[in-house]
Amino acid sequence: MMIRQAAFAGNKNNPMLKGGLHCHTTRSDGHGTPEEVIRLHKENGYDFLALTDHRFYNYTNFAPETGITIVPGMEYDGGGFPTVADNDGLLTQAFDSTGFRCFHTVCIGPEKENGNAYEQDQRFDSARVKSQEEYQPYLDKLHADGQMTIYCHPEWSSTPARYFSKLKGNFAMEIWNSGCAIEDDMDTDAAYWDELLGQGVRINGVATDDGxxxxxxxxGWVRVNAKDNTVSSILAALNEGKFYSSCGPEIYDFYFEDGKFVVECSDAQKIRLHADKHPTRIARSTTGGGADGNLTRAEFNVGNGYSYARVTVIDKEGRHAWTNPIYLK
Ligand SMILES: [Zn+2]
Ligand SMILES: [Zn+2]
Structure with missing residues (x-):
């Protein structure tokens, strides 16, 4: 029996939509105006974009001449508030003994007429919570109000997987965040993903910029196998895991058949299979490290007994692309 990851079902001849799910503008603490940010994405081949300013909801396309589809959204957050002054008068957050830091959540939602409870420019307060159990009711409310949610930048939030792995209803978590990678050398979010997948949590991974x-x-972007470039089709495809993430390489296929995982992609130097079994498997280009990437297909003959597997494709510039998992159990 063949199991094909949903991104690659029935789309061989259709280019997938390129989209950005997490960015900031001068509507919150971003440097570019909404118009500048949208135009930059259009110049870079994006088909859709969500302007996810902090706790400030947006539906508006501020640069309508671009024709880019704006996915409604914002970034919501919760943390260990309130801040308190310690003995030295320094402001510190009132962390609990587990070392909990904060939760950031990108929300994306449908058009207003399709069940989105929020208004243009609606503002939200941060959730005042100290644990994932305390944060869950806020997530539940976002979902009830029509939002799909992404768990953001766990490494930047200093939040180990065990402190967010019980959160329910996130369709995805960030596995790459360009802002965190560029400014803070934090590029290990995908490792947190495997922690969740290994515990049996079914969750997709998204690359974002958090620009x-x-x-x-x-x-960093997603490539979505959507029926058409409309908000409802994009959200439906994201919800079904019909996408992959990339900082450069393209992925054309990923499936499991007869004990083998097979991946096809643009020129790569390495293709790595991640699963809940040791050892991690990797295919390398025949020309080896430092030479031109020339790997466009890899087969990993693993037999049976895997719960899940996913693939990372790495090109000669070191840029990654990530499939969503295939689940076998
Ligand atoms: Zn954030
Ligand atoms: Zn952000």
């Missing part, structure tokens, strides 16, 4: 400075934008 604040202009040079953060257009570095």
């Amino acid at each position: 604040h400075a202009m040079y953060h934008h257009c570095k």
Whole structure:
């Protein structure tokens, strides 16, 4: 029996839509105006974009001449508030003993007429919580109000997987965040993903920019196998895991058949299979490290007994692309 990851079902001849799910503008603490940020994405081949300014909801296409589809959204957050002054008068957050830091959640939602409870420019307060159990009711409310949610930048939030792995209803979590990678050398979010997948949590991975400075934008995106470039089709495809993430390489197929995982992609130097079994498997280009990438297909003959597997494709510039998982159990 063949199991094909949903991104690659029935789309061989259709280019997937390129989209950005997390960015900031001068509507919150981003450097570019909404018009500038949208135009930059259009110049970089994006088909859709969500302007996810902090706790400030947006539906508007501020640069309508671009024809880009704006996916409604914002970034919501919760943390260990309130801040308190310690003995030295320094402001610190009132962390609990588990070392909990904060939760950031990108919300994307349908058009107003399709069940989105929020208004243009609606503002939200941060959730005042100290644990994932306390944050869950806020997530539940976002979902009830029509939002799909992404768990953001776990490494930047200093939040180990065990402190967010019980959150329910996130369709995805960030596995790459360009802003965190560029500014803070934090590029290990995908490892947190495997922690969740290994515990049996079914969750997709998304690459985003979380662009604040202009040079953060257009570095990490999703490729979505959507029926057409409308908000409802994009959200439906995202919800079904019909997408992959990339900082450069393209992925054309990923499936499991007869004990083998097979991946096809643009020129790569390495293709790595991640699963809940040791050892991690990797295919390398025949020309080896440092030479031109020339790997466009890999087969991993693993037999049976895997719960899930996913693939990372790495090109000669070191840029990654990530499939969503195939689940076998
Ligand atoms: Zn954030
Ligand atoms: Zn952000």
